[in-house]
Amino acid sequence: DGFAQIHLPSTERPSGAQITVILSAYSPNGLIYFRGNQENGDFVCLELREGHVVFRINLGDDSYALVKSKKSSYADGRSHTVRVIRNYDKIHLQVDDESDRNSATIPGENAKLNINGDDHFVGGIPPGFNTTAFRNFDIHWNEFFGCIQSVRPSQVAELDLDNPIRSQRKLRGCTFRNGERLEPTDRVVSFNRPDLHLHSAQRPLMLHCYSSRANWKLSEDVEKLEILLERLGYLAFYLYRGYLVVHLGTDSSQ
Numbered sequence: 001d002g003f004a005q006i007h008l009p010s011t012e013r014p015s016g017a018q019i020t021v022i023l024s025a026y027s028p029n030g031l032i033y034f035r036g037n038q039e040n041g042d043f044v045c046l047e048l049r050e051g052h053v054v055f056r057i058n059l060g061d062d063s064y065a066l067v068k069s070k071k072s073s074y075a076d077g078r079s080h081t082v083r084v085i086r087n088y089d090k091i092h093l094q095v096d097d098e099s100d101r102n103s104a105t106i107p108g109e110n111a112k113l114n115i116n117g118d119d120h121f122v123g124g125i126p127p128g129f130n131t132t133a134f135r136n137f138d139i140h141w142n143e144f145f146g147c148i149q150s151v152r153p154s155q156v157a158e159l160d161l162d163n164p165i166r167s168q169r170k171l172r173g174c175t176f177r178n179g180e181r182l183e184p185t186d187r188v189v190s191f192n193r194p195d196l197h198l199h200s201a202q203r204p205l206m207l208h209c210y211s212s213r214a215n216w217k218l219s220e221d222v223e224k225l226e227i228l229l230e231r232l233g234y235l236a237f238y239l240y241r242g243y244l245v246v247h248l249g250t251d252s253s254q
Contacts, residue, residue, distance in 0.1 A: 002169030003124035030144025063108030
């Protein structure tokens with residue numbers, strides 16, 4: 001799982017606060033943007049959940065709200081613009097245009113988001129990040145695969161994604177096929193539907209494993225693997241007694 005950590009202090013205003021993100025994704029689940037305080041538990045969060053865009057905000061005590069996009073088609077590799085607007089106790093989520101716009105009300109009495117000095121996390125969080133203060137909110141912390149082109153956590157500043165203070169598995173730039181869909185790299189594992197597809201070529205073997213809610217059914221595709229292994233090296237992923245095993249072979253004898 002990759003991430004970018006950016007330090008940009010900013011003050012969240014209860015009236016007129018806005019977050020804008022432009023992204024292209026192939027993963028139906030994954031963290032897009034998170035900023036939160038590990039001591040008081042206040043946070044804002046954008047994520048993908050089963051293809052929907054979901055925004056969460058917590059102001060402490062009972063002042064927590066969630067709003068979800070109407071459509072669940074945002075893991076299609078196309079570029080989408082996500083806008084979140086907060087106006088006091090009202091939050092509005094819009095993806096692309098007005099046809100997909102939802103709103104929610106933040107309950108409770110708290111009105112201030114206390115995260116002014118906390119870092120911004122894009123695409124995931126680093127290993128060892130303490131999520132204890134946020135464990136009751138069912139945040140999807142990882143699995144994002146795609147391109148996040150820009151993040152503007154306020155109406156003024158845009159995050160410098162090219163120069164994070166810390167990052168992992170982050171590549172510079174995004175390439176789009178025919179100017180429309182994100183062009184993934186060859187070494188990609190994505191999880192969309194129960195199936196297994198093997199692609200052989202002169203370049204390194206590309207293995208796409210697709211799974212719904214991590215219900216891997218690779219045993220049904222053993223025959224496909226055996227046929228391929230007669231003539232090519234391979235890269236295999238499978239579950240064994242609850243462990244994920246990766247097997248790399250350079251020829252059929254391994």
